[in-house]
Amino acid sequence: MESPRDELDLDRSQVKKAVEALRAYIKSSSSSQKLFENDGQAIFLQLTLWKIPKKEQTIRIPLPHGLRTESGDVCLFTRDEPKMTSEQAVKFYNKLLKERGVKNAIEVIPFNMLKTEYKPFEAKRKLLGNFDLFLSDARIRRRLPSHIGKHFYQRKKAPLSVDLESKHLARDMERLIQGTSITVSNKGCCCTVRVAHSGMTADETVENVMSAVSTISAKLSSTGKNIKIIHLKSQTSVALPIYTSDLSHLALVEEARKNARLTKRKRENENTEVSELTTKKTVEERDSEEEIPQLVPIETPTKKPKKEIVSKKGLKKVPKPAAGKELKKTVKDTKLIKKTPKATARDLKRKAKNK
Known part of the structure; x- marks a missing residue:
């Protein structure tokens, strides 16, 4: 089975026919379009995908024949050097590029100059039209979007990052300047990249396309x-087709999509099983740790016998009943008990007198 990352089988003869047709069209229309006589009109590749990607991707493409000449259409944003004015920073970086062997004519704009001189909208718009390529010092790349505006990104002229401290600065700059890049968006199925211009020969254009x-x-x-x-x-011009995939490519895409769905479903099932096992284990551990309370029978309190209280005179004190007939009976018995000792005492005195 063919690997899905194999190179496409692009017909060189078909590409050459399309290139010659475009050159003939540009030549016939150049008389009414003086704008493209000097630099040549750009030639683009337009790609249409079967499936919209999930993530945006930027691909840098080295080309055998460079798109630019030493005409100064490249702009480089640099950081501000300490204790230097903007003019001194421009001279500093121009000298640095020359010492590192960079041959292309590049206009340097320090960050402070960008914030002050190019703050108005019209100044940014003019800057965008004056240059075909923008480069950025890697140390200030994250600070640029809020200062250059959204139009740089809408026109596909977002600054490309370059490490100015690299030992191979000339090689890195050459790849960025003479190459090109394409942004494969996750919001649509079409993307476009510049690969040549009408000033190139037909063979050079074909080689760049391939x-x-x-x-x-x-x-x-x-x-x-x-x-x-x-x-x-x-x-x-109109878009001329140079490649059309057959249904076998669609089958490969569908198979890859199916495998991705199966893999995702398998992972979800594995995660579900692991979650269920973890929950079951947690419940069992919690149940084993809980203590079962012991049931103790409730004892009914028994009535203790009331103790009889004896007074100093030897008489028993009877506790008061709660209420009702028992209260009357208790009071009557108490009176009888109290009267008995008094009567006995008189009798004893009388008996003693009689004797």
């Missing part, structure tokens, strides 16, 4: 077989 398609199909994260159609066009 190299760009090979790099994109190899580095595309959603597999190269996800490419459905490839068109070649200029800024004003």
Whole structure:
């Protein structure tokens, strides 16, 4: 089975036919479009994908024939050097690029100059139109979006990051300046990349197209077989098809999608089983740790016998009853008990007198 990341089988003869047709169209329309006589009109690749990617991806593409000349259409944003004015920083970085062997003419704009001189909207718009490529010092790349505005990103001219402290600065700058890049968006199935211009020969344009398609199909994260159609066009021409995938490519995409769904479902099932086992184990441990309370029978209190209280005179004190007839009976008995000792005492005195 063919690997999904294999390079696309692009027909070179078909590419050459499309290139020659575009060159003929540009030549015939150049008389009414003086704007493109000097620098040449750009030629683009337009890719249509079978499936919209889940994540946005930017692919940098080295080209055998550079898109730019030493015409100064490259702008470099740099950081501000301490204890230097903006003019001194421009001289400092121009000298640095020359010492590192960078041959292209590059205009340097320090960050402080960007914030002050290019703060108005019209100044930013003019800056955007003056340069074809923007580079950024890697140390200030994250600070640029809030200062350059959204139009740089809408026009696909977002600054490319470069490490100015690199030992191979000339090589890195050459790859960025003479190469190109494509942004595969996750919001649509079409993307466009500039690969040549009308000032190149037909063979140079064909070589750039073949190299760009090979790099994109190899580095595309959603597999190269996800490419459905490839068109070649200029800024004003119609899109000419140079590649159309067959249904076998769609089968590969569907199979990859099916495998992804099965893998996701398998992971979800495994996570569910692990969660159930963990919950069951937790419940068992909690139940084993809980103590079962012991049931103790409730004892009914027994009435203790009341003690008889004897007074100093030798008479018994009877406790008062609660109420009712028992209270009357108790009072009557108490009176009888009290009268008995008094009567006995008189009798004893009388008996003693009689004697």
